[in-house]
Amino acid sequence: MNFQSSSKQDFKVVGTRVARPDGVDKVTGRALYGADFNVPGCQVGLILRSPHAHARIDNIDTSEALALPGVKAVVTSADWGVPEDEGLRDVQDNCLARGKVLYDGHAVAAVAAKDMVTARAALKLIRVDYTPLPHVTDVDEAMKPDAPVVQEARADESVPEGSGPNVTHYCEFGHGDLDAGFAKADTVIERSFTTAATHQGYIEPHACVASYGNDGKADLWCTTQGQYLVRDLCAGIMGMEGSQLRVTPSEIGGGFGGKTTVFIEPVALALSRKAGRPVKIVMSRVDVFRATGPTVSSSMDVRIGMTKDGRITAGEAKLRYQGGAFPCGTVDMGAQAAFAAYDMEAVRTRGWNALTNRPKEAAYRAPGAPMAIYAVESVVDELCQQLELDPLDVRLKNAADAGTKASYGVTFDQIGLRATLEAAKEHAHYHAPLGENQGRGLSCGFWFNFGGNTSVSLAINADGTASVTEGNPDIGGSRASISMMAAEELGIPYDKVRTFITDTGSLGQNDVTDGSRVTFAVGLATIKAARAAIQVMCARAAKIWGIDEDAVIWEDGAAKPSGPNAGDFEPMTLAEIAAISSETGGPIAGHHEVNAEGAGVSFGVHLADVEVDPETGATTVLRYTVFQDAGKAVHPDYVEGQMQGGAAQGIGWALNEEYIYDEDGRLQNAGFLDYRIPVASDLPAIDTVILEIPNPGHPYGVRGVGETPIVPPLAALSNAVSRAVGVRLHELPMSPPKILKAIMAQG
Amino acid sequence: MVAVKLWGSLRDLAEGQEVVEVEASNFKELLDALAAKHPALKPQIDRGVSLAVDGLVYRNSWFTEVRPDSEVVLMPYMKGG
Numbered sequence: 021m022n023f024q025s026s027s028k029q030d031f032k033v034v035g036t037r038v039a040r041p042d043g044v045d046k047v048t049g050r051a052l053y054g055a056d057f058n059v060p061g062c063q064v065g066l067i068l069r070s071p072h073a074h075a076r077i078d079n080i081d082t083s084e085a086l087a088l089p090g091v092k093a094v095v096t097s098a099d100w101g102v103p104e105d106e107g108l109r110d111v112q113d114n115c116l117a118r119g120k121v122l123y124d125g126h127a128v129a130a131v132a133a134k135d136m137v138t139a140r141a142a143l144k145l146i147r148v149d150y151t152p153l154p155h156v157t158d159v160d161e162a163m164k165p166d167a168p169v170v171q172e173a174r175a176d177e178s179v180p181e182g183s184g185p186n187v188t189h190y191c192e193f194g195h196g197d198l199d200a201g202f203a204k205a206d207t208v209i210e211r212s213f214t215t216a217a218t219h220q221g222y223i224e225p226h227a228c229v230a231s232y233g234n235d236g237k238a239d240l241w242c243t244t245q246g247q248y249l250v251r252d253l254c255a256g257i258m259g260m261e262g263s264q265l266r267v268t269p270s271e272i273g274g275g276f277g278g279k280t281t282v283f284i285e286p287v288a289l290a291l292s293r294k295a296g297r298p299v300k301i302v303m304s305r306v307d308v309f310r311a312t313g314p315t316v317s318s319s320m321d322v323r324i325g326m327t328k329d330g331r332i333t334a335g336e337a338k339l340r341y342q343g344g345a346f347p348c349g350t351v352d353m354g355a356q357a358a359f360a361a362y363d364m365e366a367v368r369t370r371g372w373n374a375l376t377n378r379p380k381e382a383a384y385r386a387p388g389a390p391m392a393i394y395a396v397e398s399v400v401d402e403l404c405q406q407l408e409l410d411p412l413d414v415r416l417k418n419a420a421d422a423g424t425k426a427s428y429g430v431t432f433d434q435i436g437l438r439a440t441l442e443a444a445k446e447h448a449h450y451h452a453p454l455g456e457n458q459g460r461g462l463s464c465g466f467w468f469n470f471g472g473n474t475s476v477s478l479a480i481n482a483d484g485t486a487s488v489t490e491g492n493p494d495i496g497g498s499r500a501s502i503s504m505m506a507a508e509e510l511g512i513p514y515d516k517v518r519t520f521i522t523d524t525g526s527l528g529q530n531d532v533t534d535g536s537r538v539t540f541a542v543g544l545a546t547i548k549a550a551r552a553a554i555q556v557m558c559a560r561a562a563k564i565w566g567i568d569e570d571a572v573i574w575e576d577g578a579a580k581p582s583g584p585n586a587g588d589f590e591p592m593t594l595a596e597i598a599a600i601s602s603e604t605g606g607p608i609a610g611h612h613e614v615n616a617e618g619a620g621v622s623f624g625v626h627l628a629d630v631e632v633d634p635e636t637g638a639t640t641v642l643r644y645t646v647f648q649d650a651g652k653a654v655h656p657d658y659v660e661g662q663m664q665g666g667a668a669q670g671i672g673w674a675l676n677e678e679y680i681y682d683e684d685g686r687l688q689n690a691g692f693l694d695y696r697i698p699v700a701s702d703l704p705a706i707d708t709v710i711l712e713i714p715n716p717g718h719p720y721g722v723r724g725v726g727e728t729p730i731v732p733p734l735a736a737l738s739n740a741v742s743r744a745v746g747v748r749l750h751e752l753p754m755s756p757p758k759i760l761k762a763i764m765a766q767g
Numbered sequence: 768m769v770a771v772k773l774w775g776s777l778r779d780l781a782e783g784q785e786v787v788e789v790e791a792s793n794f795k796e797l798l799d800a801l802a803a804k805h806p807a808l809k810p811q812i813d814r815g816v817s818l819a820v821d822g823l824v825y826r827n828s829w830f831t832e833v834r835p836d837s838e839v840v841l842m843p844y845m846k847g848g
Contacts, residue, residue, distance in 0.1 A: 177810050178776045191843065192775030220848075277848020352843035368775070383848035429772050429840035430819040470817075470824060470845045535847025617825045717823060727847055 033508040034720055037657050041499050041518065042271070051271040054227030054243030055302045062229060063092050063132040065291050065301035066139040067284065068146050069311060070121035070128055073155035073377040073685025074168065077119060077128065077148060084145040085131055090138035092295035094146065096129045099290050100257055110346040112257045114380045115286050121150070122170060122345030123377045124686045125310025127283075132291040132299045155377040155685040159342035160319050162186045162374040170375035174347050186375040188347035191355050193428050194368035201334025201366030205325025207406055209399050215391040215734070215752040216678030217317040217342075220384050221669070221697045224273025225308045230288035231298040236260070238289060240267045245279040245493055246532030251524045257286040258293070265289075268523040269493045276495075276669070277383030280532045283312050309690035313382025314679055316341040316350050318391040322358075326403045330414040334366040335359050335427075339392055342374050343381030349373065350381060353388030353468075356428035357731075358396050361415070361437060361464035361623065363424040377685050383534060385666060386467045386727035390673065390734050394752065397463040397735030402748055411462055411739070412445045415625075436649025436713035437464065437623035443709050444625045449645045458631045458642065459744030465624040465731030469540065469724035471616030472531035476545040478506060480553050480608040484595025486510055488519040488549070490542050491530030496726055497658030498538045504654055505543045505720065509550035511577025512594055528613050536724025539654055540715075541616035547719050552610030557597045560604045565589045618717020619724060624648035626667060626732035630740040637760030639675055639741055645707040646732075651715040651723030659725050664706040666729025672698040673730075674737035676753050769797060769833050772840045773808075780807035794818055795829035797839070815844030 045051035082094040097118040103109045112118075117126045129146050133139035154168035161167055163184045170186050178190045202208055228242035238260065244250050247267040255262045272279065284301040291299040303312070319340045325333040337358045341351040351371035359367045369392075404411040419441055424432045444450055444462065454460060477489045488506050492498060503517040510517070531537065558572040561579035565572075565588070573582045578591040601608050629643040646663040653659040676696040680688045689695045714721025734752060741759065742748040747766045751758060768788045773781055781787050782805070789800035797818070802809040818825045818833075819840040825831045826845055833839055 176814070177780065177807065190776050194775060280848065349843060349846075353846070356842070370775075383846060385848040387846065387848050428842065429774060430822050430824070430842075431838055433822040467847070468824060468845055470826060470847065472826065535845065537847070615826075615828055617828055617831070618823055 031508060033504045033514050034652065034654050035656065037655065038500065038504065038514045040497065041503065042494065053224050053273050054270045057229050057241045057270060058300070059229060059231060059298045062298040062300045063134060063295055064136050064139045065130055065132050065288050065299040066143055067127045067287060067301070068129045068143045069307065070117065070124060070126040072121055072150055072152050073124050073157070074153040074170070075121050075150040076153060077117060077121060078151055079149040080129055081147040082129060084147070085142040088138065088142050088145060090134040091131055091142045092297060093132040093291045094129060095287065095290045095294060099294065101259060103256060108253065108256045111253055111281060112286065114346060115283060123379050125307065125379065127287065127311060130287045130291055132295045157376050157378055157681045157685050159317060159340050159374050159376060162342055162376045163340060163372065170345050170377055174375065184374070187372055188375060189349055189351065189373040191352050191371045192369070193355050195425065196364070196366030198334050198336055198366045198368055202325045204327065204333040206328045207403060208323060208325040209402055209406070210321065210323035211399055211402070211750055213320045213322065213395040213398065213750045215318045215394060217314040217378065218384070218673045218677040219309060219314040219695065220276035220278035222274030222276060222278055225303040225305060226284055226312065227302040228285045228288050229298055229300045230285065230292040232289055232292040234296060236264055238265045240265065240285055240289060241270060242267065242285055243270045243272050243279060245272065245275040245495060245534060247493070247524050248491065248530050249280065249532050250282055250285055253282045254286045254289055258289050266523050266525045269521060272493045272495055276385050277387060277534060278313060280383050280534050281313070305692065306690045309695060310687050311379055313344070313380050315384035315387065316343045316381050320392065320395040322395045322399045324399045324403060326407060328407060330407065330409045330417050332362055332364055332418045335362070335364055335396065337369040337392060337396060339369065339371040340374065341371065341388065342376040342378065344378040345375055346380045347373065347375070348381045350388040354392035357389035357466050358392035359427035360466040361420055362418045363420050364427060367427040369427065385669065385730040389467060390670065390731045393463070393465060393731050394734035394738065398738050401461065401739040412441060412450065415464060416441050434713060434716060435621060435623060436711050439711050439713055440623055440625045440647045440649055443711060444627055444647045447645060447709065449627050449643060449707065454629065457634055457744055458629060459740045459742065461628045461736045461739030461743060463626055463732035463735035463739065465626065465728050467536060467622050467727040467731060469619040469622055470535040470537055471541040471619045472535065472537050473529045473615050474541045474545045475528035475530055475613045476542060476549045477527060477611040478546065478549040478553055478609060480557065480594065480598050480601070482598050482601060484598045485516045486512065488517060488546055489522050489527060490519060490546070491522055491527045492533045492538045492542055493521055495533050496662055497655055498542060500658060501539045501654040502542055502546050505546050506550050509547050510554065510594060511574070536622065536726040537619065540619050540718055540722050540724050543654065543722055544616050544718055545612040545614055548612035549610040552612060553608055556608050556610065557594065560597055561592045563604065620651060620715030620717055622649055622723050622725060622728040624728045624732055626736040628733070628736040628740045630737065630744055632741055632744045632759060634745070634763055637756035637763065639754065639759065641671060641704055643704055645709065646729055647709045647711065648725060648728060649711040649713050649723065650725045651718065652712055652721040653710045654720070654722060656710060659710055660708040662725045663708045663729045667706050667733050668698055668703055670730045670733025671703065671737060674734045674752055674754060676755055678753050769835055769837065769839055771797065771801065774841060777808060777811065777841065781805040791833055793829060793833060794825060794831040797833055817842040817845050
């Protein structure tokens with residue numbers, strides 16, 4: 021039997037809606053999040069942050085703070101070395117400023133004290149001498165030649181000569197003859213757009229406990245999307261060997277990409293090393309907004325040509341992103357994704373990243389794609405309006421398909437865009453009547469998905485159950501999906517399997533929970549680990565029966581003799597083999613380690629109906645439907661949850677969410693009262709339609725589903741609002757004052 | 768020889784070529800050959816790149832096979848949220 025290559029199409033567990041393994045813990049408060057962890061003797065850590073958008077640090081005097089009774093340690097960037105690696109140096113400099121503060125809220129120093137009152141008092145005693153410097157927070161301003169320089173000489177070799185001093189990266193993608201393409205068009209529309217920086221809005225703030233022993237060994241407990249990344253970054257900053265730092269992840273209260281780096285963890289370790297005691301840091305909501313990474317903000321120009329019958333002849337996009345005070349390459353993703361939904365003969369995207377005096381950008385679901393696709397899908401919609409074409413028919417006419425050369429260079433294999441569009445066209449939502457001041461918008465969305473480093477261990481317990489140990493924090497239901505795939509492969513009920521997420525000392529490397537990779541990659545490794553355990557169980561049965569191992573097959577959770585031995589022996593179930601494992605050779609387990617490849621791209625289509633109050637400009641989302649190709653939905657509830665959650669976050673991005681800075685470069689809305697994320701009462705029940713076009717790169721056909729759903733809402737909402745009010749907006753968020761202004765401007 | 772398609776902004780670093788031919792049988796050999804043939808590409812390769820081989824995207828998979836008839840596209844290093 022080939023245990024490593026067989027693929028499965030008939031499922032007993034996969035595809036069902038089993039009980040969530042974390043449900044009871046989460047609704048009863050038993051689940052332990054980052055801030056719930058405590059150890060004896062723990063000190064309170066607090067961080068002093070910059071009041072300036074941009075300033076030189078002339079001196080930091082910590083003597084008075086250190087002299088305060090109850091203060092155990094004070095740290096600044098001087099407590100660390102300067103890493104050679106540029107990326108690590110940026111992460112470190114973002115955790116504690118070195119030489120300059122680069123944005124309002126940038127960490128400058130930190131204290132560890134016996135209690136919160138003492139820590140607060142100590143922060144006030146740290147004297148920092150600043151020389152304020154000119155600042156810039158707008159991407160277009162930042163790209164000008166005479167803009168305030170955020171950091172000197174950070175441009176990489178891609179940046180064309182003559183670019184402004186804050187431009188750090190340039191990229192270009194595409195193929196075909198643009199001039200010839202536009203010449204074939206009957207109509208060409210060119211528009212400019214802006215989108216605001218938005219925060220991931222996870223409900224759980226960053227929190228950690230660090231305990232650094234006087235033997236140089238350390239433990240860190242924290243909320244994160246990737247304990248191994250935390251270990252690697254912290255070890256690098258602290259000058260430790262990775263094996264000497266164990267990082268244990270807590271339950272996670274949302275991440276959405278924002279917990280794929282470190283902010284407070286190395287600071288807590290540095291304080292603990294200096295204090296000789298454990299140190300706990302919990303960020304306030306204000307600090308989360310001011311000093312953790314939102315997504316990029318953007319300024320974009322898009323030009324698209326179309327024939328009268330709706331064929332796109334050429335498309336061009338110029339994307340200008342700012343990702344805060346440190347270089348970032350997010351614009352690469354946007355420039356590749358912008359036109360991915362279309363089969364085009366001529367397409368070109370160009371992207372620039374510029375430094376600004378804002379927090380260091382962190383990933384946010386499908387980083388870089390939502391804003392680029394918003395701009396493209398808005399222009400496509402306007403072309404449909406001008407040419408009086410059905411917007412869904414136009415998408416279908418131009419849809420990328422198997423064999424399409426994508427705008428970013430690859431030729432697509434099997435993809436689900438066409439099926440998704442057809443499902444949307446057939447859905448009752450698309451044909452429902454609309455009332456006065458109401459509009460319907462649609463948009464396609466896309467994300468690449470990837471696999472990555474993954475380690476899984478699967479133990480067959482003597483009582484006939486199975487334990488799966490994996491290393492990726494569960495941000496979207498992965499424990500259920502992993503248990504289901506293990507149960508499916510082993511042929512035992514789902515409730516006989518439990519999946520555990522472990523610390524960095526217990527398994528080999530696991531990449532971060534990001535890129536929609538976990539159900540795909542950890543699932544793949546789990547299936548392979550289960551097959552390895554099955555191979556051992558078949559071998560044990562073969563020995564008992566005295567037949568060749570190759571003459572044993574695994575079916576319905578039992579080893580069975582096959583071939584000439586078929587029927588000679590009664591099948592042995594997993595429980596029967598497990599019960600005598602001690603007597604037949606010892607514990608039975610399987611493991612698999614892989615840098616998983618073969619993740620299939622994912623497409624989605626969203627339909628949105630809105631009503632706009634012409635007197636206030638307020639938008640109400642009346643109806644919303646998400647169509648997405650999941651490859652294979654392992655646990656449909658969670659897939660729907662991802663689709664609904666992405667839609668909800670995208671609706672917030674489209675309608676209300678934005679970082680607002682004053683003239684001094686200080687963030688004005690660092691809290692959920694002023695930074696308006698959608699709450700349940702703002703949203704309709706979000707309907708979902710799951711398409712299943714199997715990914716050939718996964719044994720069960722799984723595709724990642726977590727990121728694509730945040731991509732289409734921006735344009736779907738903008739297209740709906742534009743059709744409702746009769747005037748097109750080119751700016752996000754479309755908050756009521758902006759919509760009202762647009763309505764009044766048209767008279 | 769394997770034909771490697773470069774993304775647009777890399778072309779200036781490869782004497783204006785959109786497609787570069789190198790002798791390679793896997794991901795690692797391909798990157799090494801690219802950097803040797805066009806040293807200006809090395810900083811980007813060192814920062815990280817992905818490789819799409821016949822439509823599938825690979826990150827850091829040195830021993831991924833590439834054949835003369837493979838469609839090979841160099842891409843920026845993928846990251847997600």
